[in-house]
Amino acid sequence: MNHPKENHLDPLRVLAMIHAMIEESIYHTETFAYTLNVHHNDKAAKVFHLICEQFKAEQGIVLNGTLNVDLPTIPPWEEPYTEYIHPSSVLIHANYLMSESEAWKLMHEMVEIHKRFYTFLCKENSVNTLFSVVDQLVNYCNDCGEKNKRLEAKAETNRSKSSEDIDIIALHSNEGGLW
Amino acid sequence: MRDMTQETLTAKDYLSDIRPIWCPGCGHFFILRALAQAFAWLKLPKEQIGLISGIGCSSRIPAYINAYGFHGVHGRALALGTGLKAVRPDMHVIVAGGDGDGYSIGGNHFIHACRRNMDMTYIVMDNEVYGMTKGQPSPTTEPDWESKFAPHGTGIRTFNPLGVALASGASFIARGFAGDPNGLTKLIVEAIEHKGFSLVEIKSPCVTFRPEEKEWSKTMRKMNVVPTDDVVEAARKIHSSDGLDTGIFYQATLPVFEPHSTKGKTVLDFEKEFEV
Ligand SMILES: Cc1ncc(C[n+]2csc(CCOP(=O)(O)OP(=O)(O)O)c2C)c(N)n1
Numbered sequence: 001m002n003h004p005k006e007n008h009l010d011p012l013r014v015l016a017m018i019h020a021m022i023e024e025s026i027y028h029t030e031t032f033a034y035t036l037n038v039h040h041n042d043k044a045a046k047v048f049h050l051i052c053e054q055f056k057a058e059q060g061i062v063l064n065g066t067l068n069v070d071l072p073t074i075p076p077w078e079e080p081y082t083e084y085i086h087p088s089s090v091l092i093h094a095n096y097l098m099s100e101s102e103a104w105k106l107m108h109e110m111v112e113i114h115k116r117f118y119t120f121l122c123k124e125n126s127v128n129t130l131f132s133v134v135d136q137l138v139n140y141c142n143d144c145g146e147k148n149k150r151l152e153a154k155a156e157t158n159r160s161k162s163s164e165d166i167d168i169i170a171l172h173s174n175e176g177g178l179w
Numbered sequence: 180m181r182d183m184t185q186e187t188l189t190a191k192d193y194l195s196d197i198r199p200i201w202c203p204g205c206g207h208f209f210i211l212r213a214l215a216q217a218f219a220w221l222k223l224p225k226e227q228i229g230l231i232s233g234i235g236c237s238s239r240i241p242a243y244i245n246a247y248g249f250h251g252v253h254g255r256a257l258a259l260g261t262g263l264k265a266v267r268p269d270m271h272v273i274v275a276g277g278d279g280d281g282y283s284i285g286g287n288h289f290i291h292a293c294r295r296n297m298d299m300t301y302i303v304m305d306n307e308v309y310g311m312t313k314g315q316p317s318p319t320t321e322p323d324w325e326s327k328f329a330p331h332g333t334g335i336r337t338f339n340p341l342g343v344a345l346a347s348g349a350s351f352i353a354r355g356f357a358g359d360p361n362g363l364t365k366l367i368v369e370a371i372e373h374k375g376f377s378l379v380e381i382k383s384p385c386v387t388f389r390p391e392e393k394e395w396s397k398t399m400r401k402m403n404v405v406p407t408d409d410v411v412e413a414a415r416k417i418h419s420s421d422g423l424d425t426g427i428f429y430q431a432t433l434p435v436f437e438p439h440s441t442k443g444k445t446v447l448d449f450e451k452e453f454e455v
């Protein structure tokens with residue numbers, strides 16, 4: 001894969017790559033949410049839907065920061081930096097029976113991929129012109145991270161109280177009503 | 180090949196309104212996206228694309244692409260694609276399907292499509308299993324893979340699609356991985372740009388019937404193969420590969436079969452030819 005580093009520091013190219021990355025994440029989370037719904041896993045689908053909305057908001061930040069600017073077309077195989085991972089690559093670990101917390105885990109990994117890219121850019125001194133957009137993206141990801149952790153914890157608590165689990169506990173206990 | 184006069188279309192424009200219903204995690208999702216990305220990069224006019232498939236989970240792909248498509252008969256996708264290319268040489272014919280469709284029931288068509296070397300691209304979404312019919316071994320399944328349908332494994336050595344393609348006369352032979360969307364998009368672009376029969380054999384995990392294939396995301400090597408136009412060198416590379424290398428193994432300029440009888444002819448002309 002190409003890593004023409006000097007090109008990345010061209011603010012418009014960087015923004016185009018951010019835009020392309022978010023676009024990929026939106027497409028895949030939307031598509032997977034749909035197929036999870038089709039496979040009757042509404043709980044995991046809900047998590048994918050929620051993160052998809054957050055990616056859309058990230059895209060909104062980029063679009064706002066590039067109003068009236070034509071972003072260059074970047075070859076879809078060009079990667080922004082050497083350690084870059086395509087956000088969709090984590091989705092190979094999805095499955096139709098996945099639990100809500102497994103869905104959260106995958107979504108965290110995807111969000112982390114975004115964050116790693118933004119952090120990489122923050123470290124590069126020569127991207128001052130980009131700073132405000134990247135800064136907003138980092139802040140947004142951090143805010144969502146906190147919010148997502150709370151939602152995940154809530155899902156975890158609800159899960160341990162769910163009737164499904166109570167039935168399983170009952171099945172395995174000597175005093176369980178199902179024996 | 181990239182037509183700069185065309186309006187800018189994005190991958191989204193090449194995807195239809197029908198959303199895929201493959202199992203979450205299935206490698207076919209990433210191949211669909213890479214295909215749409217490749218079309219967008221090449222700016223192919225939608226009305227110039229003919230996407231032909233056979234039967235299988237993978238073969239559902241034409242429904243998800245916003246272009247001309249045909250969901251054909253099991254194993255006959257290459258025959259249909261060949262027919263389309265013969266009568267519409269101006270079209271970009273892309274044939275897609277699974278390892279069962281292409282190497283098992285469609286194996287004979289595969290050999291002769293390679294031999295004809297018509298200008299078309301064949302995308303094989305190889306998950307080493309029959310996904311749609313619930314997990315029977317396919318020609319690319321390892322002999323010792325045990326399942327309900329083959330309790331002691333098949334005991335039959337695996338089919339080597341790249342080796343067969345090379346021996347049969349294909350002029351572009353590549354292996355990609357669904358878990359490397361960027362590398363895969365580049366391979367598909369190069370395959371479509373290539374003049375002649377291009378095979379892109381893509382390792383695409385079936386997470387439902389072969390969940391162990393998720394490990395490919397750790398073991399497949401990304402775009403590590405250096406292309407050659409030397410058939411002997413290519414044979415050495417193909418046969419010495421453990422199946423985890425990706426990239427173009429062989430690309431050469433070879434005579435392309437273009438049926439002359441179709442050039443500039445109308446349906447009426449054809450009808451006249453068949454008059455007795
Ligand atoms: C003539 C005929 N024989 C058998 C079948 C049953 N059949 C449907 S799909 C399939 C194999 C699918 O496997 P593959 O092509 O590898 O695609 P996947 O589902 O794994 O993507 C078979 C044998 C059929 N539809 N038609």
Ligand code: SF4
Pocket residue numbers: 200201202204205206207236237306310311384385386387388
């Ligand atoms: S059965 Fe296998 S090949 Fe078919 S959609 Fe599911 S994961 Fe994909």
